Amino acid sequence: MKKVIISVTNDLVTDNRVHKVALSLQKMGFKVTLVGRKLPNSKKLDRRSYKTKRLKLFFKKGPLFYLEYNVRLLFFILQRKVDIILANDLDSLPANFIASKRKKRPLVYDSHELFTQVPELINRRRTQAIWERIESWILPQLEHAYTVCESIATFYNKKYSTSFQVIRNLPHREELLMVPPEKVLLADDRKIILYQGALNIGRGLEFAIKAMQYIDNARLLIAGDGDITKALMHLVADLELADRVTFLGKIPLSEMKYITAQANLGLSIEEDLGLNYRYALPNKLFDYIQHQVPVLVSNLPEMSKIVNRYQVGMILKSHDPEQMAHQLHEALFDMHLREHWIENLPQAAEELCWEKEEKILIDIFTPLKKSQGNKKESQQTS
Structure with a gap:
């Protein structure tokens, strides 16, 4: 059985993309090992059908972390x-990259984002330049690469003449969930606005929290963790919005679907802070759609393209809290709009699923599987 080692720098708990890839490769007949890291506050991993390894590192962030991890x-x-x-x-x-050269094994690269253009690096030119140097060293040498959307694939193709295929971060196809009583979130009849994902700068969360000052009969649930979690909690406390904004923390993949299924509106309201966010096509958008939850998304090219094509939600006009509140209210309480979106969501969910998207992954790995098999056969007969 051919062996694949997959690696990522997070703790694996909520990374649905690498989990789906691992399952697809396992289905192809590969023996998969997924490598991440373990943090002091990392939750226990759910039982998985493939091997996992989380490295315990001395350094938790910064240059020494990346050096130690690599x-x-x-x-x-x-x-x-x-x-x-x-x-x-x-x-x-x-x-x-170094391991693939030393072991003479093929390397496949999955770029989840435009890493050198993330907001955390844009104003740190020295750090950004180091990552750009690493990128310019390795990417032109890659033979097998894919990314999450057409805009990023085009960017890399133009910059490095490296061909990237597109594998969007789509969820597995699921029927509408029956939520067990013990997993019901709210005991009242307030509408649920949901944000799920990383709590980092540029996600629009500060504006969403401020917008909750102007909305009645609704509650904002924030599922995730990140660099600005504490700042967001302080903001909620300062605005005295504890009864309208709830932080759920980092939720395991197996539990998150029950929360998503109860939402009335899903948020993906990234700011236009550089190319990485401009080209964003987050998995949370597709998770909302898969659970047939209407969405409110930023007016950025990849996200707006999905919403316009499938007519499953609304495009944000402004991050101004009062204007956002007006759109939130409309998206929650305009029954004519909601009926239109809810009518379209089943077809969107049917099309935007991993079972269809994984065919591209299979097309990438099938020739590699065969070529590795041929190499072993030739070594045995020589």
């Missing part, structure tokens, strides 16, 4: 039998 990951891969190596995002790519 050194540890490099030795991990070099010490194991592997047929194909799959790197997720630029921060895991150096170790995977």
